[in-house]
Amino acid sequence: MRSAPIRTAFSFDEFLEFEIVSLERHEFVDGNLFVMAGGSDKQNHVILELSFALRMAVRAVGLRIYASDVLIRTPDDVGYYPDVYVAREEAGDSARVKRHPIIIFEVLSASTEIFDRGEKWQNYQTIPSLEQYVLLSQSEPLAEVYSRQLDGSWRYQSFSGSAVIRFSSLAFDLQLSDLYADLPNAID
Numbered sequence: 473m474r475s476a477p478i479r480t481a482f483s484f485d486e487f488l489e490f491e492i493v494s495l496e497r498h499e500f501v502d503g504n505l506f507v508m509a510g511g512s513d514k515q516n517h518v519i520l521e522l523s524f525a526l527r528m529a530v531r532a533v534g535l536r537i538y539a540s541d542v543l544i545r546t547p548d549d550v551g552y553y554p555d556v557y558v559a560r561e562e563a564g565d566s567a568r569v570k571r572h573p574i575i576i577f578e579v580l581s582a583s584t585e586i587f588d589r590g591e592k593w594q595n596y597q598t599i600p601s602l603e604q605y606v607l608l609s610q611s612e613p614l615a616e617v618y619s620r621q622l623d624g625s626w627r628y629q630s631f632s633g634s635a636v637i638r639f640s641s642l643a644f645d646l647q648l649s650d651l652y653a654d655l656p657n658a659i660d
Contacts, residue, residue, distance in 0.1 A: 484549040488568065497541075500551035501591065514610040514655055515579045519555050521651045522577060522608070526558065529644035535560050535574060543569045544576070550595045555579045555608075558642065560601070572601040574641050579608045593618070597626070603641050611655070613648045 482490070487500045499506045523539050530537045535558050543551045544559075551569070556577040559570045576596055578588040588607060596605055605626075607616040615631045631637050634649040 484545065484551065487551060491543075491568075497553055499553070500549075501595075502550070515555070515581055517655055518579050518608055518610055518651050519577075521653070522556050522646075525646055525650060526556070526642070526644070529639070529642040530558050533642055535642070538570065542567075544573055544596075544599070545569050545571050546595050547598050547600070548595065552592055552595070571599075573599060574601060575604045575606065575639060576602065577606045577608060579610050581610055604639065606637075608651070613652045615648055 482500065482503050482505060484500065487505065490505070491497070496507055519539055523537055526537050537556065537558050538554075539556045540553055543553055544557060545551050554573070554576045557570075557573045558575045559565075559573045561570075562572045564571055573596075578584070578592065580588055593605060596602055603620050605618040608614070613633055613635075615635075615637060617629045617631065617637060618626045619629070621627055631648050634647055637646045637648060638644075639646065
């Protein structure tokens with residue numbers, strides 16, 4: 473369960489000013505600041521492997537990859553730090569905030585799963601450029617992929633083991649098991 477907001481009644485610009493001097497990162501929802509949960513070695517492993525796997529595919533199509541430290545701003549002025557995302561640079565973007573993600577990846581944990589599946593997913597769907605939303609397990613090769621259809625609806629697919637996930641906007645196939653090779657053995 474998410475704790476109470478640490479501060480309320482912010483504008484997005486006030487949030488950005490606060491975030492510059494803060495020692496912690498925050499999510500920004502409906503004018504409220506929420507401290508972000510910490511990660512784990514397994515989550516970090518999956519994020520790094522994913523970023524490395526996507527690197528050349530993203531570069532080949534003129535997009536950029538971001539991991540954890542660059543905000544996404546939704547059309548409704550909600551701000552999140554996704555674990556990994558692929559975006560195009562467009563007007564209105566800055567070094568710290570992007571508005572045009574193509575694919576967003578969240579690595580699930582006990583403390584974030586309910587938000588990744590609920591609030592974040594609802595807010596991410598408002599982003600016109602978003603083509604795919606991917607939820608990844610941090611402990612086993614398991615992915616849930618939501619893909620926007622031509623009519624605006626979302627198609628759900630689940631992948632596990634050594635399944636291959638196709639990212640058409642990148643002309644890239646990802647073998648899911650590659651992300652989990654040499655996964656740390658620490659207990660959650």
